[in-house]
Amino acid sequence: MGQLGGKADLKVVKGDMGYILEDVPHFTDYLPDLPTYSNPLQDHPAYSVVTQYFVDVDDTVPQKIVVHKDSPRGVHFRRAGARQRVYFESDDVLACIVTCGGLCPGLNTVIREIVCGLSHMYGVNRILGIEGGYRGFYARNTMPLTPKFVNDIHKRGGTILGTSRGGHDTMKIVDNIEDRGINQVYIIGGDGTQRGASVIFEEIQRRGLKVAVVGIPKTIDNDIAVIDKSFGFDTAVEEAQRAINAAHVEAASIENGIGLVKLMGRYSGFIAMYATLASRDVDCCLIPESPFYLEGKGGLFEYIEKRLKENGHMVIVVAEGAGQDLIAESLRSMQHEDASGNKLLDDVGFWLSQKIKDHFTRKQMMVINLKYIDPTYMIRAIPSNASDNVYCTLLAHSAVHGAMAGYTGFTVGLVNGRHTYIPFHRMTETNKVVITDRMWARVLSSTNQPSFLCAKDIEEAKMVEQQPTQLLDEQKSLDNGCH
Numbered sequence: 368m369g370q371l372g373g374k375a376d377l378k379v380v381k382g383d384m385g386y387i388l389e390d391v392p393h394f395t396d397y398l399p400d401l402p403t404y405s406n407p408l409q410d411h412p413a414y415s416v417v418t419q420y421f422v423d424v425d426d427t428v429p430q431k432i433v434v435h436k437d438s439p440r441g442v443h444f445r446r447a448g449a450r451q452r453v454y455f456e457s458d459d460v461l462a463c464i465v466t467c468g469g470l471c472p473g474l475n476t477v478i479r480e481i482v483c484g485l486s487h488m489y490g491v492n493r494i495l496g497i498e499g500g501y502r503g504f505y506a507r508n509t510m511p512l513t514p515k516f517v518n519d520i521h522k523r524g525g526t527i528l529g530t531s532r533g534g535h536d537t538m539k540i541v542d543n544i545e546d547r548g549i550n551q552v553y554i555i556g557g558d559g560t561q562r563g564a565s566v567i568f569e570e571i572q573r574r575g576l577k578v579a580v581v582g583i584p585k586t587i588d589n590d591i592a593v594i595d596k597s598f599g600f601d602t603a604v605e606e607a608q609r610a611i612n613a614a615h616v617e618a619a620s621i622e623n624g625i626g627l628v629k630l631m632g633r634y635s636g637f638i639a640m641y642a643t644l645a646s647r648d649v650d651c652c653l654i655p656e657s658p659f660y661l662e663g664k665g666g667l668f669e670y671i672e673k674r675l676k677e678n679g680h681m682v683i684v685v686a687e688g689a690g691q692d693l694i695a696e697s698l699r700s701m702q703h704e705d706a707s708g709n710k711l712l713d714d715v716g717f718w719l720s721q722k723i724k725d726h727f728t729r730k731q732m733m734v735i736n737l738k739y740i741d742p743t744y745m746i747r748a749i750p751s752n753a754s755d756n757v758y759c760t761l762l763a764h765s766a767v768h769g770a771m772a773g774y775t776g777f778t779v780g781l782v783n784g785r786h787t788y789i790p791f792h793r794m795t796e797t798n799k800v801v802i803t804d805r806m807w808a809r810v811l812s813s814t815n816q817p818s819f820l821c822a823k824d825i826e827e828a829k830m831v832e833q834q835p836t837q838l839l840d841e842q843k844s845l846d847n848g849c850h
């Protein structure tokens with residue numbers, strides 16, 4: 368297996384039969400001759416009895432598991448887990464944890480399990496919480512975190528550390544890390560946060576510091592492509608059921624009742640799609656990936672009228688990023704951004720409510736009763752459910768094992784059911800609902816809604832699907848020997 372040259376931040380290894388490892392950085396890449404120590408887990412009363420507890424250094428996990436007889440082995444990621452040798456002595460570790468971006472169920476569980484993992488598995492006692500997101504590194508005090516302090520935080524929503532958008536000043540952050548003597552940095556956040564983590568890692572590497580930078584990807588929208596699923600997503604889908612049930616009860620209790628529920632999903636409609644599929648009470652699901660229109664044949668108004676005539680009531684679920692082009696057209700809305708530079712969206716739920724009410728009032732054909740429910744922040748603020756709690760625990764432990772083993776500049780992630788270490792740059796590939804895929808077809812068949820698509824839209828969607836992804840591009844250039 369040979370190391371390939373290439374882009375400065377890519378560490379790619381190529382093997383036989385089209386095997387590619389998209390590896391993550393390690394201290395030894397820029398700090399040769401570091402001492403190593405035997406992993407204290409070897410003597411741990413709970414873990415020492417586990418057969419093959421340590422991960423083989425050569426274990427990797429394939430990104431694509433559906434293969435043909437002759438297909439190349441494809442891209443792999445380094446398998447997460449405890450290594451036999453570690454690069455830190457327990458007493459020398461000073462770790463810190465920061466949470467950035469929007470809230471998500473499970474943040475406190477990840478914080479708890481990093482603290483308990485470091486302490487119980489590796490005997491690390493010095494752990495700091497950075498308050499209020501990235502700017503907390505240089506603008507706020509830190510809080511000491513102990514297993515006792517974090518004991519029951521997983522039962523609470525939000526993040527005990529606080530969070531923020533904006534305020535990423537790489538130099539000030541790294542100066543602060545260096546001044547405090549921090550040598551493990553755990554960064555929990557979404558795509559913006561992981562971009563921030565990547566530049567922090569680059570600066571740390573440039574300064575030649577022995578500081579592990581580890582990301583734990585957070586997105587309630589489940590919009591990161593490379594991982595199976597993000598923590599908090601299951602909890603969000605489950606909690607969304609309560610809003611959909613309420614909308615259904617309201618709609619079904621009154622003549623021509625329409626229950627409209629807005630769910631999160633800025634660019635990806637996964638929460639709306641899964642909540643719709645799980646509920647079976649939803650008659651129409653609108654997501655950012657699938658354009659729709661209101662007036663005329665095959666439009667939303669026609670469908671609402673038909674459904675009310677058939678059934679007397681209906682439930683509509685709309686993802687917050689759906690129909691933004693329509694709103695922009697009708698409101699000539701200004702484009703605003705939040706402190707991190709994310710586009711601020713217009714409220715599709717409120718806009719759609721008004722449009723539906725106006726339409727039926729104007730037409731005077733039937734009196735409708737529309738109830739609009741926006742549970743978005745109520746969903747985002749709850750604690751994670753049981754399965755997300757276990758998932759968060761494994762992500763946190765993978766992060767701790769990776770840092771102790773000397774890996775850095777990576778995020779943890781579940782790929783095909785296995786925990787892995789993934790280079791930062793892969794975190795920015797977005798996961799979207801593919802509207803020409805089976806899952807979206809299942810939604811359409813469960814709701815009976817029109818697809819709102821003309822032949823041209825379908826062609827365009829297929830073209831997007833067929834376009835080479837970054838992965839294929841890279842694979843192609845690797846095959847051409849470009850790296």
Ligand SMILES: Nc1ncnc2c1ncn2[C@@H]1O[C@H](COP(=O)(O)OP(=O)(O)OP(=O)(O)O)[C@@H](O)[C@H]1O
Binds near residue numbers: 502533534561562566
């Ligand atoms: N390209 C970037 N370089 C450095 N820092 C960044 C970059 N993009 C975002 N950040 C910082 O990351 C933090 C979080 O970013 P953002 O508000 O976009 O949330 P996020 O991590 O994407 O989470 P989510 O969008 O899921 O709520 C902010 O402090 C922001 O300044």
Ligand SMILES: O=P(O)(O)OC[C@H]1O[C@](O)(CO)[C@@H](O)[C@@H]1O
Binds near residue numbers: 470632705
């Ligand atoms: O209102 P805030 O806190 O900026 O966050 C809203 C955004 O965060 C997200 O949940 C992503 O984390 C989006 O779906 C949503 O648009």
Ligand SMILES: [Mg+2]
Binds near residue numbers: 468557
């Ligand atoms: Mg984001």
